[in-house]
Amino acid sequence: MKMKLRAAAVVSASALLLVGCSTTGEGGGGEAGGLVGTGSGDSCVIESPIKVGAALSLTGAAGSYGVSQQEGLELALEELKANDGITYELNVEDDASEPRQGMSVMESFVADGTSIVFGPTLSQTAEAAMPVANDAKMPVMGISTTASGITAIGEYVFRDSLTEAQVIPQTVDAVIEKFNAKKVVVMYSNDDAFTESGYEVMAETLEGTDVEVLDTLTFSKSDTDFRSLLTAAKDKNPDAIIVSALIEAAIPLVTQARELGIEQPIVGGNGFNNPKLMADAGAAAEGVVVGAAWNSASDNPENTAFLAAYEAKFGSQPDQFAAQAYSALYLVDAAVRSNCSAERSDLRESLAGLKDIATPLGAVSINSDRDAEHPAVVQQVEDGKFAVLR
Numbered sequence: 001m002k003m004k005l006r007a008a009a010v011v012s013a014s015a016l017l018l019v020g021c022s023t024t025g026e027g028g029g030g031e032a033g034g035l036v037g038t039g040s041g042d043s044c045v046i047e048s049p050i051k052v053g054a055a056l057s058l059t060g061a062a063g064s065y066g067v068s069q070q071e072g073l074e075l076a077l078e079e080l081k082a083n084d085g086i087t088y089e090l091n092v093e094d095d096a097s098e099p100r101q102g103m104s105v106m107e108s109f110v111a112d113g114t115s116i117v118f119g120p121t122l123s124q125t126a127e128a129a130m131p132v133a134n135d136a137k138m139p140v141m142g143i144s145t146t147a148s149g150i151t152a153i154g155e156y157v158f159r160d161s162l163t164e165a166q167v168i169p170q171t172v173d174a175v176i177e178k179f180n181a182k183k184v185v186v187m188y189s190n191d192d193a194f195t196e197s198g199y200e201v202m203a204e205t206l207e208g209t210d211v212e213v214l215d216t217l218t219f220s221k222s223d224t225d226f227r228s229l230l231t232a233a234k235d236k237n238p239d240a241i242i243v244s245a246l247i248e249a250a251i252p253l254v255t256q257a258r259e260l261g262i263e264q265p266i267v268g269g270n271g272f273n274n275p276k277l278m279a280d281a282g283a284a285a286e287g288v289v290v291g292a293a294w295n296s297a298s299d300n301p302e303n304t305a306f307l308a309a310y311e312a313k314f315g316s317q318p319d320q321f322a323a324q325a326y327s328a329l330y331l332v333d334a335a336v337r338s339n340c341s342a343e344r345s346d347l348r349e350s351l352a353g354l355k356d357i358a359t360p361l362g363a364v365s366i367n368s369d370r371d372a373e374h375p376a377v378v379q380q381v382e383d384g385k386f387a388v389l390r
Helices: 063-079 099-111 123-135 164-179 193-207 227-235 247-259 276-285 301-314 320-339 344-352
Strands: 050-056 088-094 116-118 140-142 157-159 183-189 212-219 240-244 266-268 289-292 357-359 362-366 377-382 385-388
Touching: 050 063, 050 099, 050 320, 063 088, 063 247, 063 301, 063 320, 088 099, 099 123, 116 320, 123 140, 123 157, 123 193, 140 320, 164 193, 164 240, 164 266, 164 289, 164 377, 183 193, 183 227, 193 212, 193 240, 212 227, 227 247, 240 247, 247 266, 247 276, 276 377, 301 320, 301 357, 320 344, 320 357
Parallel strands: 050 088, 050 116, 116 140, 140 157, 183 212, 183 240, 240 266, 266 289
Antiparallel strands: 289 377, 357 362, 377 385
């Protein structure tokens, strides 16, 4: 179910095309009544342009994720030009992978009448910035924030990204069964909310199994040399190494592990789900297992169309972060059209009621905690591509 809308905006990382929207107070989002239209669904007509914002990590530790997210939003916006009735204006700002910058960006969106904001990219930045949006009663949707407790920030906070608690247990169980794993070493970055949350779910999941955790090794998200830690892990002779890390750490970690002769499966969470893993780690990435919220090989019609359109526009295959961003704009469109309003309070109510919206992620519903529910997947790198673990 793809609803195509008309969008008269050109996306950039630093500029916003402003046309005919003025700010109101709390719960607003435009001129008084200007964002409430007539009709519903495909017949919805809203006279004022609808401002949507994105606080993305275009630079900093999560820069590669933010760029993918921006591309996903650009593609969705381009596709939403087909139908008359609604005009979207998108402003993408760099949160620089930093909480303070994320707060500043969110404050600017609150002030300019934006109806909803996507992001920030990292959970740690979101934990600082999303309360700004919630306090102003402006909806915000996480499109990669998987740490626990994000939507508990407040009733205006949503996300279409599955939590680590939804993905990691399925991944760990699949690895135990596939590789008959009896003993593992766990590694994680202990200075980032996303990776710390991932580790906590990994530890809790492993506690519920008969698998022995031989050691738990920590590192910084900015580290690039893992040889001493990997040597320590190798000496334990585990059946698998389970890692919670951002892609910038995952690539050298996987590469160095293979250089040291570690042949056991390396298992990663959502942070590993990026084509850069294969592009930069090359043959070293073969066999890596990745828990994911999106199956790149899914043949559902929405995903097939998304894959083809993304490659045609950008000349490469998308990652999970592009897919989640792309899907988020369609979810917002479905919510806006459901009651033909982009006023902040109305949009919050419409988002909370979304059920079984067809997207590249699968059929997405928003549950009572304002978290997305849709199928998860466990993948393994085969011949330089993610394939479903069998």
